[in-house]
Amino acid sequence: MDSSNPNADPNAVPGPTEWTEARHGAGPWEGEWPSNPRFDETLLREGDTRNVVDAYRYWSLDAIVADLDKRxxxxxxxxxxxxxxxxxxxxxxxxxxxxxxxxxxxxxxxxxxxxxxxxxxxxxxxxxxxxxxxxxxxxxxxxxxxxxxxxxxxxxxxxxxxxxxxxxxxxxxxxxxxxxxxxxxxxxxxxxxxxxxxxxxxxxxxxxxxxxxxxxxxxxxxxx
The missing domain is CATH 3.40.1280.10 (SPOUT methyltransferase, trefoil knot domain)
Known part of the structure; x- marks a missing residue:
């Protein structure tokens, strides 16, 4: 378990498709609730442990794909x-x-x-x-x-x-x-x-x- 992350699951098994919370990601959103429509409310509430760059943290899948499509x-x-x-x-x-x-x-x-x-x-x-x-x-x-x-x-x-x-x-x-x-x-x-x-x-x-x-x-x- 990563002692620097109090939200990490001590029984988590590293999966083959996503980085585990103990290695990457951000916890639940803290502070004033954001109004950015690109954000996913579930990720804001529960944290975002996906293997995505920080610029896309808390973004919904559709929002990320739409932004990638522009570039x-x-x-x-x-x-x-x-x-x-x-x-x-x-x-x-x-x-x-x-x-x-x-x-x-x-x-x-x-x-x-x-x-x-x-x-x-x-x-x-x-x-x-x-x-x-x-x-x-x-x-x-x-x-x-x-x-x-x-x-x-x-x-x-x-x-x-x-x-x-x-x-x-x-x-x-x-x-x-x-x-x-x-x-x-x-x-x-x-x-x-x-x-x-x-x-x-x-x-x-x-x-x-x-x-x-x-x-x-x-x-x-x-x-x-």
């Missing part, structure tokens, strides 16, 4: 899910951190949300049955598909100029992006590796690629 970046993220990839939750969580416009899941609709740490509530997620469906969406939205995979002919991500309106496409752990995805992509970028392993974790690769886009196109002054 979302121009890039989208897609990940293939033909083998129930366990990394999808991590990709969603990272997409939330870098404020991707949308996350697209290609293949099986069901995915393990444990790694998302509840960030899927704040992130727009779209499902496509096939890569062809994803490509059709990207074309209609004016997005350039950029596959991330260490394949022959790929361009090093470290030196590549990523399109501002990009859809970053990731394959599954092990096999990487499918042949259909390779054909749908305008360009394929590789991530430089120097060790013995053939590939890196798909969730890690997604974070590296998203950060590369942020370094090239995002307004860093708007970061928290």
């Amino acid at each position: 979302r970046h121009d890039f989208h993220v897609a990940i293939e899910n033909f083998e129930h990839d366990m990394n999808i939750g991590t990709v969603v969580r990272t997409a939330n951190a870098f404020l991707a416009k949308e996350v697209h899941i290609v293949g099986k609709k069901r995915w393990n949300r444990r790694g998302a740490m509840v960030t899927d509530r704040y992130q727009h997620i779209r499902h496509h049955k096939t890569v062809a469906d994803l490509a059709e969406f990207a074309h209609g939205a004016g997005l350039t598909i950029v596959a991330i995979d260490n394949t022959p002919g790929s361009v090093p991500l470290e030196t590549a100029k990523l399109p501002k309106r990009a859809l970053l496409l990731f394959g599954q752990e092990g096999p990487g992006v499918t042949d259909d995805a390779q054909r749908a992509a305008t360009m394929t970028c590789s991530i430089a590796q120097f060790g013995s392993t053939r590939s890196i974790n798909a969730g890690v690769a997604a974070g590296i690629a998203m950060h590369a886009w942020v370094r090239q196109h995002a307004d860093i002054s708007q970061a928290w």
Whole structure:
């Protein structure tokens, strides 16, 4: 139990989707009751232990999403899910951190949300049955598909100029992006590796690629 937080539950079990009260958050509102319509009355009364930045403390879920929608970046993220990839939750969580416009899941609709740490509530997620469906969406939205995979002919991500309106496409752990995805992509970028392993974790690769886009196109002054 965190002795600095008298409201912490001594029997609380750390959950897989939210930080526990003993680690993060704020207790019930103290002082004059606020009139801000963005605030959630239940959170004000009971405290807000969600894993959100302080600027969103006590805000309702809808209010947070609405504010994020005003600031979302121009890039989208897609990940293939033909083998129930366990990394999808991590990709969603990272997409939330870098404020991707949308996350697209290609293949099986069901995915393990444990790694998302509840960030899927704040992130727009779209499902496509096939890569062809994803490509059709990207074309209609004016997005350039950029596959991330260490394949022959790929361009090093470290030196590549990523399109501002990009859809970053990731394959599954092990096999990487499918042949259909390779054909749908305008360009394929590789991530430089120097060790013995053939590939890196798909969730890690997604974070590296998203950060590369942020370094090239995002307004860093708007970061928290």
